[in-house]
Amino acid sequence: MGFFNRLKESLSKTRQGLVEKIENLITGRQVIDESLYEELEEALIGADVGVETSLELMETLRRRVKEQKLRDPARLKPLLQELITDELGTGDSSLNRGGPPTVILVVGVNGVGKTTTIGKLAYYYKTRGERVLLGAADTFRAAAIDQLEIWGRRVGVDVIKHREGSDPAAVAYDALQAARARKMDMLIIDTAGRLHTKSNLMEELKKIRRVLGRELSGAPHEVLLVLDATTGQNAISQARLFSEATGVTGIVLTKLDGTARGGVIIGIRRMLNIPVKFIGIGEGVEDLQPFNPQEFAAALFD
Amino acid sequence: MIFAGLAEKLQETFRRLKSKGRLTEADVDEAMKEVRRALLAADVNFQVVKSFVARVKERAVGQDVLSSLTPAQQVIKIVREELAGLMGGTQSKLNMAPKPPTVVMMVGLHGAGKTTTAAKLANLMRKQGRRPLLVACDVYRPAAIKQLQVLGEQLDIPVFSMGDRHTPVDIARAAVEHATRQGRDLVIIDTAGRLEINEEMMAELEELKAALRPHEILLVVDAMTGQVAVNIAETFNKRLGLDGVVLTKLDGDTRGGAALSIKAVTGCPIKFVGVGEKLDALEPFHPDRMADRILGMGDVLTLIEKAQASFDAEQVARLNKKIRSADFTLDDFLEQLQEVKKLGPIQQIISMLPGLGNMKKLKELGDIDDRELVYVEAIIRSMTPWERAHPHEINGSRRRRIARGSGTSVQKVNSVLKQFEQTRKMMRQLAEMGRGGKKGARLPRNLFPGKDNPLF
Ligand SMILES: Nc1nc2c(ncn2[C@@H]2O[C@H](COP(=O)(O)OP(=O)(O)OP(=O)(O)O)[C@@H](O)[C@H]2O)c(=O)[nH]1
Ligand SMILES: [Mg+2]
Numbered sequence: 001m002g003f004f005n006r007l008k009e010s011l012s013k014t015r016q017g018l019v020e021k022i023e024n025l026i027t028g029r030q031v032i033d034e035s036l037y038e039e040l041e042e043a044l045i046g047a048d049v050g051v052e053t054s055l056e057l058m059e060t061l062r063r064r065v066k067e068q069k070l071r072d073p074a075r076l077k078p079l080l081q082e083l084i085t086d087e088l089g090t091g092d093s094s095l096n097r098g099g100p101p102t103v104i105l106v107v108g109v110n111g112v113g114k115t116t117t118i119g120k121l122a123y124y125y126k127t128r129g130e131r132v133l134l135g136a137a138d139t140f141r142a143a144a145i146d147q148l149e150i151w152g153r154r155v156g157v158d159v160i161k162h163r164e165g166s167d168p169a170a171v172a173y174d175a176l177q178a179a180r181a182r183k184m185d186m187l188i189i190d191t192a193g194r195l196h197t198k199s200n201l202m203e204e205l206k207k208i209r210r211v212l213g214r215e216l217s218g219a220p221h222e223v224l225l226v227l228d229a230t231t232g233q234n235a236i237s238q239a240r241l242f243s244e245a246t247g248v249t250g251i252v253l254t255k256l257d258g259t260a261r262g263g264v265i266i267g268i269r270r271m272l273n274i275p276v277k278f279i280g281i282g283e284g285v286e287d288l289q290p291f292n293p294q295e296f297a298a299a300l301f302d
Numbered sequence: 303m304i305f306a307g308l309a310e311k312l313q314e315t316f317r318r319l320k321s322k323g324r325l326t327e328a329d330v331d332e333a334m335k336e337v338r339r340a341l342l343a344a345d346v347n348f349q350v351v352k353s354f355v356a357r358v359k360e361r362a363v364g365q366d367v368l369s370s371l372t373p374a375q376q377v378i379k380i381v382r383e384e385l386a387g388l389m390g391g392t393q394s395k396l397n398m399a400p401k402p403p404t405v406v407m408m409v410g411l412h413g414a415g416k417t418t419t420a421a422k423l424a425n426l427m428r429k430q431g432r433r434p435l436l437v438a439c440d441v442y443r444p445a446a447i448k449q450l451q452v453l454g455e456q457l458d459i460p461v462f463s464m465g466d467r468h469t470p471v472d473i474a475r476a477a478v479e480h481a482t483r484q485g486r487d488l489v490i491i492d493t494a495g496r497l498e499i500n501e502e503m504m505a506e507l508e509e510l511k512a513a514l515r516p517h518e519i520l521l522v523v524d525a526m527t528g529q530v531a532v533n534i535a536e537t538f539n540k541r542l543g544l545d546g547v548v549l550t551k552l553d554g555d556t557r558g559g560a561a562l563s564i565k566a567v568t569g570c571p572i573k574f575v576g577v578g579e580k581l582d583a584l585e586p587f588h589p590d591r592m593a594d595r596i597l598g599m600g601d602v603l604t605l606i607e608k609a610q611a612s613f614d615a616e617q618v619a620r621l622n623k624k625i626r627s628a629d630f631t632l633d634d635f636l637e638q639l640q641e642v643k644k645l646g647p648i649q650q651i652i653s654m655l656p657g658l659g660n661m662k663k664l665k666e667l668g669d670i671d672d673r674e675l676v677y678v679e680a681i682i683r684s685m686t687p688w689e690r691a692h693p694h695e696i697n698g699s700r701r702r703r704i705a706r707g708s709g710t711s712v713q714k715v716n717s718v719l720k721q722f723e724q725t726r727k728m729m730r731q732l733a734e735m736g737r738g739g740k741k742g743a744r745l746p747r748n749l750f751p752g753k754d755n756p757l758f
Contacts, residue, residue: 042348048528051342110551110579111413111524142452143445150444195554228413232345232528234556255412258497259533283412283442 032065032073040080047300048232049263053270057083081297087266088293093277096249098221101133101179101187103212105172106252107205107242108226110193113254113280115144117226118188119151120280120288125186126155133182135175135189136161137168137208148190154285158182168192168204169211176215189220196241205246224277226252229262239268254280257287261300311336312374325373330362333377344557344596347532350566358384378597385593389562393571394586396427397517397545402487403435405478405514408548409507409538410522412495415550417446419522419576420492421453422584423548426574427488428459435486437477438463439470439510440494450492457581460486470494470506471513478514491516498537511542518545520573523560525552531560532567539568549587550576561592632690635722636682639675680708681718693719 037058044054061080064070070079095102104121106114115138122132134152136159138144145161152159160175172189179187191208194201212219225248227235242248253262256279265276276291315332334355341351362380398404406423408416417440424434436454438461440446447463454461462477474491481489493510496503511519521535521544538544547564552575561572572587682690684707689696696704696719705712 045342045348046529048345048530051339109526109554111415113413141449142456143448146448147443147445154444195551197553197555228524228526230411230524230528230530230534231526232556232559233343234345234526234554235528237555255497258411258530259499260528260530264528 032070032076036073036076037062040076043301044263047261047263049300050233050236050267053267057087057266077301081294081301084266084297084300085293088269088296089275090293093250093275093290095277096221098218099185099216101176101184101216102221103176103179103216103219104186104188104222104224105191105205105208105212105220105246106188106224106226107191107246107248108193109195109228109238110141112193112226112228112231113252114138114193114226115147115151115190116283117224117252117254117278117280117288118148118190119155120285121188121278122151122157123155123285124288126157130185131183132157132186132188133175133179133184134159135172135187137171137175138190138192139164139166139168139171140192144190144192169207172208173211173215176212176219180216196238196245202241202245205242209246222250223248224250224252225274226254227262227265229253229256229260230258231264233264233267235264236267236271239272239274243272243274248274250275250277252276252278252280252288253291257281262296263300311340312377316373316377325362325365325376327363329373330359330377333362333374334359337377337381340597341559341562344559344598345526345528345531345563346559346596347529347563347566350532350563353566354384354388354562381597382590382593385562385596386590389565389587389589389592390571392586392588393546394573396573399517403478403481403489404432404487404518405489405491405516406518406520407491407493407507407510407514407516408520408522409493409542410495411497411524411534412443414495414522414524415548415576416440416495416522417449417453417492418579418581419520419548419550419574419584420450420490421457421459422576422581423520423574424454424459424488424490425457425581426584427490428457432488433486434459434488434490435477435481435484436461437474437489437491439473439491441466441468441470441473442494446492446494453581460484471509474510474514498534504537504541507542519543520546520548521564521568522548522550523564525549525558525560525575526554526556527560529563531563535564536567539570544568544570546571546573548572548574548576548584553577553583557596557598558592559596561587562596630726632682632685632693632722635725636679639678677708677710677714678718678721681705681710681715684708693722 040061041054041058044057045051049057057080060083061076064079064083065076070076095104106118108114118134122134126132132155134148134157136145136148138148139162142164145159145164149159149161160171160178162171162174168191175187175189178184189208189212191205192201194205196202209220209223223246225239225242227238231238239248239251251265251268251274253265253276256262268274269276276293276296279289279291279296281287281289312333315336316329337358338351338355341354342348346354358377358381361384362377365376365380396404396406408420408423410416420436424436427434436450436459438447438450440450447466451461451463462473462480464473464476470493477491478489480486491510491514493507494503496507498504519542521538523531523534527534535544535547547568547570549558549561549572552558565572572589572592574584575587577583577585681704684704685696689700689704701712701715701719705715708715
């Protein structure tokens with residue numbers, strides 16, 4: 001059998017196999033040994049936790065096992081889950097408020113789900129009785145404004161827009177003026193997807209930030225970085241560079257309805273201390289949930 | 303060869319091991335730990351890494367250490383060869399129908415870049431003499447059809463659409479008929495993003511395939527994808543039988559280990575890579591370069607190739623000399639920027655230089671974006687020759703005059719002068735490092751190629 005075929009075969013079983021394997025590993029075992037640690041480490045790496053963070057977590061796990069003189073393999077999984085939950089913080093996903101209006105700037109690389117998340121966020125807060133306005137500051141991507149407008153209609157909130165190709169900071173400015181005049185509780189601003197390595201495009205975000213801050217002190221009150229859960233270790237670089245440029249205050253992790261686990265956020269939390277506030281679990285208007293670290297940690301292993 | 307990342311770690315490992323003559327199992331085991339880490343950090347799937355490392359190990363143990371290479375270099379050589387070999391040859395051709403039109407179907411997850419890639423592919427194929435038709439079959443995502451229409455307009459390539467109230471199968475069928483009537487010989491179908499575990503949506507693609515019998519089904523994958531790249535690729539391949547893969551967003555700083563994972567599970571070739579938002583930013587895939595990138599060794603080859611194609615040797619030699627001496631003026635700065643610009647987007651060049659990608663100073667140089675270059679040029683051209691030779695003497699009133707003359711602002715003038723100063727400093731540092739001034743730094747003697755540059 002060739003290399004590819006062998007690999008293919010082993011991979012096809014991996015996913016389904018993994019949960020079972022871990023369960024079996026732990027329940028069927030009499031002792032906590034090296035191969036058990038190794039398999040746990042693989043489960044973490046397979047969930048995109050990243051090699052360094054996984055190794056560190058395993059190290060802590062080993063230490064705890066020693067300290068607590070644990071012998072029962074069944075204790076390992078809940079212990080590791082607990083460690084990860086602690087890493088991820090309290091799970092207070094409420095947004096920073098200010099204003100009024102509370103201004104939320106949504107940023108991220110191309111295609112991660114910014115616009116969709118904004119539609120869902122608008123719905124989330126609208127159904128909780130808030131007056132929400134959207135700003136269409138993605139003036140770059142073809143039909144991005146139409147996309148946001150469709151979401152606006154779907155949710156029943158207004159969208160402030162200019163035409164394609166215009167200055168995004170000017171859109172943000174107008175949107176803020178409109179939000180104040182109309183006594184809105186919340187303004188959410190969509191921005192064009194951009195790779196974090198393009199410094200001129202990051203400058204553009206800084207400018208939007210500046211304009212908002214000048215008009216309303218404290219604005220934007222929340223800068224949400226949208227991360228796609230299918231992204232691997234590059235998400236760390238995204239989080240770092242977007243933070244440097246725009247002062248990210250929270251993460252929305254999208255596309256968790258797929259097979260992706262989004263384990264990379266553990267590393268982000270450790271290194272940059274940015275909390276996850278919401279998760280996206282589908283394309284529908286209700287497919288947004290406040291982040292729950294405990295559930296998330298459990299899901300890393302299934 | 304210039305090594306960074308993995309290569310440095312391996313040097314370190316072997317220094318500790320002091321192996322002689324022949325690579326022992328213990329040597330190789332140590333080295334493989336580093337290889338494993340490097341591949342995992344690059345997002346290669348852990349199962350793929352496992353098989354790969356086992357295979358490399360098999361090849362490496364017992365090998366004679368060649369006199370020409372250090373053990374570290376030898377392991378790297380094996381790793382690179384295996385990696386590049388596994389990723390296949392360069393293959394940027396589409397399967398063409400014996401009787402036109404050729405039908406190409408783009409598939410993939412949400413946000414992978416299918417729509418943009420469809421437009422880029424149409425553009426590329428038109429350059430090769432084809433008459434493409436783009437087809438809007440994403441009837442789900444808000445404004446997806448409009449997005450394709452706008453891109454088609456920009457390229458002046460027709461887009462076939464029937465709104466979002468017909469099924470993708472009906473739209474695609476009608477599109478192929480339309481293409482036949484209109485003498486279009488290439489039909490590129492954009493489909494909606496979908497999760498590989500969504501039964502209904504995957505069945506829709508199967509129906510589309512059955513109805514159209516496409517000649518080429520391309521899976522579009524984000525190069526930043528993590529461990530699940532294998533699940534995605536495997537499922538799409540199983541359900542549809544893929545003909546090729548397009549890797550997108552490679553213009554960022556991702557290592558792109560997904561490329562290896564995908565190739566490993568599907569076996570089908572990566573045909574193109576997307577390297578920017580512009581509609582001509584689609585390139586053929588080069589396995590050897592991807593191998594270097596995954597290993598963190600920079601895309602030296604691409605850079606060398608580009609440099610050879612576009613540098614004016616004499617001018618470069620003169621610049622290199624200037625950089626090393628201190629009399630580097632604003633004129634030289636402008637000239638140098640223009641030379642570098644011929645290589646492609648400045649940031650991309652910097653990311654391709656091994657070990658330099660993370661240097662802060664170079665990042666600042668990268669702040670001079672291509673669009674900015676127009677301003678930089680206008681600003682420098684608005685200076686008097688004396689000012690260009692004496693940048694330190696440009697005071698406030700001169701700056702204001704220059705700003706007016708170039709139609710920019712004093713801030714812009716300030717930032718150009720600042721960037722010039724930083725560049726000059728950095729150039730001098732680089733030149734010093736190259737002379738062996740600072741230890742530990744392995745840098746080309748010149749940033750730019752010339753006959754006395756070992757890189758070229
Ligand atoms: N399955 C799933 N799909 C999602 C989720 N969030 C967004 N999407 C889909 O991902 C695709 C891209 O979403 P957009 O909202 O357009 O992403 P964006 O970041 O605004 O994209 P750009 O503006 O082009 O950078 C769309 O097809 C969305 O329906 C999610 O939580 N789950
Ligand atoms: Mg968007």
